[in-house]
Amino acid sequence: MSARPDTAVTQIAFADLQALLHRIFVHNGTRDAVAASLAYNCASAQRDGAHSHGVFRIPGYVSTLASGWVDGQAVPVVDDVASGFVRVDAGGGFAQPALAAARELLVKKARSAGIAVLAIHNSHHFAALWPDVEPFAEEGLVALSVVNSMTCVVPHGARQPLFGTNPIAFAAPCAESDPIVFDMATSAMAHGDVQIAARKGEMLPDGIGVDSEGQPTRDPRKILDGGALLPFGGHKGSALSMMVELLAAALTGGNFSFEFDWSQHPGAKTPWTGQLIIVIDPAKAEGNHFAERSRQLVEQMHAVGLSRMPGERRFREREVSDQEGVSLTVQELEQLQAMAQA
């Protein structure tokens, strides 16, 4: 077996991967509902080929839990503020169980008021954002979510980093089709993808980041070692990243990306910030045929030559994983199994 390369790939059933990750989380101090949220999220990312947010993240979760930086036992406190506004104090725990705790109330309000907002604060988000919005679209709702993260992006026109990678995720129903879902960092590249490039020793395209002197670099290690990322799309992406700070932190009561200090928690990796989710019920829209209209837009996008919709790759990878099992390397699987028993 010694000749087996580290990159040899194996498959595992989605439910088995979920159960394995669940055991790792519980083993590392989370309560059961927290483990369930995080295991589902992380296994889904791996299943859908979103590897920067798949099992690649598990060592970071484990070191963070071990450091005492995040409370794996936290019980979110839901506050019904107004007919369209729900707040959650995640209690220093993860954002996903906070969303799960408030989700039913949020959907009820959106269906009644036409629109509702969920403001989560005192929360840690270390995962892909699309798993938070996609289920709303599967229920026929439109959802938009933003989460801020940790200082690693230089605002356009500034000299030093301040913003997080600050993703925006959007999901909308589409008739006779998977929902339309995208999830984009407002940085030129997601932080996890920079880490993966660094691990593989690959150079990045131009325009992604700067080194510790503020000089442009294509070396992902220099970006991670005291350097920083740039926003996507120049001043426009930078303005959107600023908007994410305002919505995900100022409007939730969470920390800005530059405010928390984890220096006393070696191993901590999870940004301690906030998350905002806006849900709209298109049944309230003129004509009440949103999903059919989405479908018409998608058809026209194909007609002008678009070969792949935003987010479509995940659905195609999911189909393959559902048939053949979720792919990961043998080495990754062995590491996960060890972490579940360590």
Next chain:
Amino acid sequence: MSARPDTAVTQIAFADLQALLHRIFVHNGTRDAVAASLAYNCASAQRDGAHSHGVFRIPGYVSTLASGWVDGQAVPVVDDVASGFVRVDAGGGFAQPALAAARELLVKKARSAGIAVLAIHNSHHFAALWPDVEPFAEEGLVALSVVNSMTCVVPHGARQPLFGTNPIAFAAPCAESDPIVFDMATSAMAHGDVQIAARKGEMLPDGIGVDSEGQPTRDPRKILDGGALLPFGGHKGSALSMMVELLAAALTGGNFSFEFDWSQHPGAKTPWTGQLIIVIDPAKAEGNHFAERSRQLVEQMHAVGLSRMPGERRFREREVSDQEGVSLTVQELEQLQAMAQA
């Protein structure tokens, strides 16, 4: 006087410019409230140095009204759909009077429910978008608006244009300061700026657009003459432009950017689409100190070296205009005066 260059600049008091534009609109067939909305919007853009949406737009408004494409007499019909949802049928008129007609109800709902949405359809929007959101921030509210326009942007990865320039505008209050406001086309450049460059005979930067063969070009005339714009920021800006189509058209009951046909109305310039405005009351947020938190973010942005906030230039130009009058060329002023009497 014949030696006077076309570019000689003069100043006019804001109220006088507004009154002059008002007369032009009424003279060209709009009712008084419509003229008031459009004159205020257009004069504000000129005052704030946003010249692509200032008096530069007036000939387009006039030719559109003359073509019968837009109904300058339309009376918007406001529909109170749910505790957080207002619809307006603009009746084939302009979007600004539709917003004005629904604005009080929208604000009331946002303050009560915490969040509310205004969906305008059957409307024409030919103006800057920030004047629609900035007043909400001045009342302490957070506002986000999107409007789709007309096919002129090639989706990332496609061969032909489909999307409009599809701007996103955002406004938020900021303590002891002007509000934070931005307004960005999701195209690499706003259509009006391409028109201005073409008029001046200037070349554009790389990455803005393609010619009628789909080949990259820096010539704004080739972009306008059967060519097209590209989205800003590659696939991410393209995904945002798609989102704007879904929110501004599918969710309002308006036309997609590719759906309307103005070929029977020579002179028509105004996209006949929809507009969505989401308003959030940050008084419902945890801690209720949004404006102070905005202030802290702005201070940190300055601390990392940002010399100018997004949208700040408009406020600085406004200060100058308030003191010295609104600048425009003598030629522009004479043309406006002629249009008011023609």
